[in-house]
Amino acid sequence: MMEGLEASLDAAVRAGTPLLLASVGEIYAERSGILNLGVEGLMICGALTAFAVTYSTGNPWIGVFAAALVGGLLSLIHGLLSISLRANQVISGIALTMFGLGLSSFVGRKYIGIPINPIPKIKIGFLGDLPLIGKPFFQQDPLVYFSLILTFILWLILFHTRIGINIRSVGENPEAADAMGVNVYLTRYICVFLGGCLGGLGGAYLSIAYTPAWIERMTAGRGWIAVALAIFSLWDPLKAVIGSYLFGGIEAIQFRLQPLGIPASLLGMLPFLLTIAVLVIVSKEVMRKKIGAPSCLGIPYARGEK
Template sequence: MELWPLILLTLAAAVRAGTPILFAALGELMAERSGVLNLGVEGMMLVGALVGFMTTQKTGEPWLGLLAAGLAGTMVSLIHAFLTITLRANQVVSGLALTIFGTGVSGFLGKPYIGVPAEGFPPTRVSVFGDLPLVGTIFFQHDPMVYLTYPLIPLFWFLLYRTRPGLNVRAVGESPESADAMGVGVALTRYLCVLAGGLLAGLGGAYLSLAYTHMWIENMTAGRGWIALAIVIFGTWDPVRVALGAYLFGGVQALQLRLQALGVGLPTYLLMMTPYVFTVLVLVVATRETVRRRIGAPAALGIPYARGE
């Protein structure tokens, strides 16, 4: 067995393992950029995973399942949006409640789908790109859902930094008072961002039940929603860095599994700890106010907005 192909395959695996986290993290990034923290990612992902699977199983059409998963994630996030934006409820508590609720709903409704196979997304090699050396193996020999994320990353970057709505989102997350004074609809912007977060979390969940595996199992996210939350911070609220963070996280997992497969013993728990330690360190290094502004930590994160208070 040669080393070089294995390295390429490991990098390809990093992309695959990072994809469900990437979906959810991009969504959470939007919500947080607008100033709303949503700790319910895990719950939204689970509902997305189940609804995507249910729909695909019933219709035999994974794209329909994907659509349903996105819608389901959006619906669940609507609860959070209504509570925290309209009713100005505590975002931390509401997010935690959302995770409990999503775990419950998906587990309860998912009972009849345990141990039932369904067709999901098949691996689909992209024609021209897939044959490219290096890049082809790493990026273009996956399933369609992976390809869906590639345009999302620059799209989110462009949206956030180069368009009016993006500016509004950042303004609302940074200083809702000033945004409001400029005539930006704070509530509407936040609603849209939280719902986008739900949509993408739903897709991230569906990646697990439609692409990575083709099955539904209770709690099958196994903590990926919480990892997505960490990745948003690790990527300092920037779509490109968040994507890198998700791939890095996927890469650590892909690499450690392959090193094990080659017979190398690893201190797994210490290894799993490193991304979190690293995230805190990144933040410490990037603390100066100027740096903070540049990396774009939303100053109003977690704070409900009420006009004139």
């Protein structure tokens, strides 16, 4: 029993890490008022970049860095369209997803069927021997640790610093933020860029740590789950940790439940059902105020216009 729980938790962390990275990125973008539906495209480009760079340099860390950079740069396309040119964010985001999927399969042809050395797992001293939580949390690859530390830092910034207040106010009421002297455009650009970097990292985790190989469309819809997660976790990075591991766990545990006859398709729907449930709950005005949902999400800001 204990062993099964440990293995399930381990699987949940593994499967949840790419979701966590991408969804924390999306939280930042959405907190600043920009809905980025291009996460799937950012992740797949990140996955390819990480794989290709790791393959040619032999150093996975350069690959990770490049993936973040490419994710960030690509998301700036969305930034340009939705922030400066005030385009419809939904369309621009979906275009980015399609662009990313197409670009990655076009560029990635020559990397198919090539093995690389994945990022090795590192056991953290005695913590790795702890029962139950040792294997899931302290015997993983460094990207898992990095994702947790980063999430915590980003949570601190978002809720306990001046910068965080600026970001949230830009997403909440850009006119007021502007009046207070916050540079709305710059803040949004930075958040979108950061979100893109994290999306790229999520993809990198897939292609060089989780299932180390390049295969077209290997993200298989995880970008959309990350978008759902940003809402599910009520735009809070810490809650996103729980949400990611929950969603990742659902994915992983289906193979343990299969012999019991629980249909996989039902479990596959669960993340989205849960997200819908959360959406219903937060649709109440009182709830929105309480959790501080970014009320100007998806609305372009035009300075000096009413």
